[in-house]
Amino acid sequence: MEMSVYVHECLEKLRELGIDALAAEKDIAGMFLFLPDEVLEAMEPEQILGTMLGSLGAGFYPGTEHLPSEIYVFDMEVQDILRMYTSFLEGVSRIAGGGLKITDIEETVSEEELKAGIGTQTVRFCCNGKAYEYKAQLHYDWFDAGMLTFMSRVIEEQDTGNHLYVTSDYQNCIVLYRTQEWAERFRQLFGMELERA
Numbered sequence: 001m002e003m004s005v006y007v008h009e010c011l012e013k014l015r016e017l018g019i020d021a022l023a024a025e026k027d028i029a030g031m032f033l034f035l036p037d038e039v040l041e042a043m044e045p046e047q048i049l050g051t052m053l054g055s056l057g058a059g060f061y062p063g064t065e066h067l068p069s070e071i072y073v074f075d076m077e078v079q080d081i082l083r084m085y086t087s088f089l090e091g092v093s094r095i096a097g098g099g100l101k102i103t104d105i106e107e108t109v110s111e112e113e114l115k116a117g118i119g120t121q122t123v124r125f126c127c128n129g130k131a132y133e134y135k136a137q138l139h140y141d142w143f144d145a146g147m148l149t150f151m152s153r154v155i156e157e158q159d160t161g162n163h164l165y166v167t168s169d170y171q172n173c174i175v176l177y178r179t180q181e182w183a184e185r186f187r188q189l190f191g192m193e194l195e196r197a
Helices: 003-016 022-033 037-042 045-060 081-095 111-116 146-158 180-190
Strands: 071-075 102-108 118-127 130-139 163-168 172-178
Touching (some): 081 118, 081 130, 111 118, 118 146, 130 146
Antiparallel strands (some): 118 130
């Protein structure tokens, strides 16, 4: 099947799921034009979809306002170690669309541990008025994936009816804040299981 047709079909399915990404269709189809034919031919449908979702999640950066705000994407190897969890929490708050008010975010790590690249980075924040704390494992510039599980527990405690679901484009972590029914419908439409954080 021609890539542009497949991209359009995927975007239509996302729109059926409440994520209108058709405005980005040309950008996404164009992205695949730069890949060598042998790479495209070797890609599984899950890889193509992951790549599309990864591109759509870039909507929090300047110049990408036309992309949907329901998908948050971040690289697990971060540039700003002292703000990695702040950025994550801000991203989750955005995709929650008002369901999770995350405030008073603080990250602390000792100078010695920061220089060594290993240790503990303490993350404190309030979610809908309740204080939380997570002790992230510092491993150089890598995001502690345990924060995804911790945030999932926070959301369950907040009882919003939604959950954190994650997948990957094989480089980035793709995060969605949706109901279990939505995730099941996603699986039916795409044949791809989203992992609950």
